[in-house]
Amino acid sequence: DQQVKQNSPSLSVQEGRISILNCDYTNSMFDYFLWYKKYPAEGPTFLISISSIKDKNEDGRFTVFLNKSAKHLSLHIVPSQPGDSAVYFCAASAVRGGSNYKLTFGKGTLLTVNP
Amino acid sequence: ETGVTQTPRHLVMGMTNKKSLKCEQHLGHNAMYWYKQSAKKPLELMFVYNFKEQTENNSVPSRFSPECPNSSHLFLHLHTLQPEDSALYLCASSQGEWLAGGRPDTQYFGPGTRLTVL
Numbered sequence: 074d075q076q077v078k079q080n081s082p083s084l085s086v087q088e089g090r091i092s093i094l095n096c097d098y099t100n101s102m103f104d105y106f107l108w109y110k111k112y113p114a115e116g117p118t119f120l121i122s123i124s125s126i127k128d129k130n131e132d133g134r135f136t137v138f139l140n141k142s143a144k145h146l147s148l149h150i151v152p153s154q155p156g157d158s159a160v161y162f163c164a165a166s167a168v169r170g171g172s173n174y175k176l177t178f179g180k181g182t183l184l185t186v187n188p
Numbered sequence: 189e190t191g192v193t194q195t196p197r198h199l200v201m202g203m204t205n206k207k208s209l210k211c212e213q214h215l216g217h218n219a220m221y222w223y224k225q226s227a228k229k230p231l232e233l234m235f236v237y238n239f240k241e242q243t244e245n246n247s248v249p250s251r252f253s254p255e256c257p258n259s260s261h262l263f264l265h266l267h268t269l270q271p272e273d274s275a276l277y278l279c280a281s282s283q284g285e286w287l288a289g290g291r292p293d294t295q296y297f298g299p300g301t302r303l304t305v306l
Binding site: 077105107109115117119122148162166168174175176177179180187 | 219
């Protein structure tokens with residue numbers, strides 16, 4: 074049973090517009106959430122994270138929103154650029170449970186930003 | 189070399205072969221991980237080593253045998269694999285500071301080894 078779900082396998086957006094990538098989770102023990110980005114032939118790279126004590130975290134063009142009651146988070150990229158085209162993975166961790174190192178990943182969403 | 193490196197990048201092997209995947213991190217980290225990514229599946233954690241000690245074996249079949257001789261190197265020894273073991277194998281490293289209540293230990297990934305078992 075998947076504890077972290079990314080229901081959209083792919084998303085296509087025009088350059089300059091907003092990209093919204095969604096992620097849902099089922100395990101209420103998860104209290105820290107991360108987004109990783111992966112280009113072809115490279116490993117995933119850490120992008121941004123959010124603790125469950127917050128509902129928003131912003132870093133430049135990237136903002137992550139967390140809705141704990143809905144067990145839902147989203148990554149917003151504004152404005153989207155062609156270089157943002159990659160697979161984006163949502164991951165979750167139960168930090169207070171002592172499993173800081175254990176990440177549960179979603180399947181990923183392929184974002185394509187068209188010039 | 190910087191970051192996390194993995195060799196080989198591609199590997200094709202028969203079911204009776206024995207091969208090894210190598211991972212090296214140049215970040216001064218103390219924790220290293222093996223993940224498996226099969227087609228259309230999420231990344232699955234296989235093994236975790238912290239300060240050279242194995243702290244996690246996620247019910248991985250014994251045909252996968254990890255080895256961590258020091259904090260910078262991690263191997264995955266493969267023998268008598270099955271075609272369904274074909275996947276991308278990713279190595280990662282992190283500081284290894286796993287204090288309860290702290291923030292997650294950011295993991296840095298290598299580029300992966302694309303394994304095909306015939």
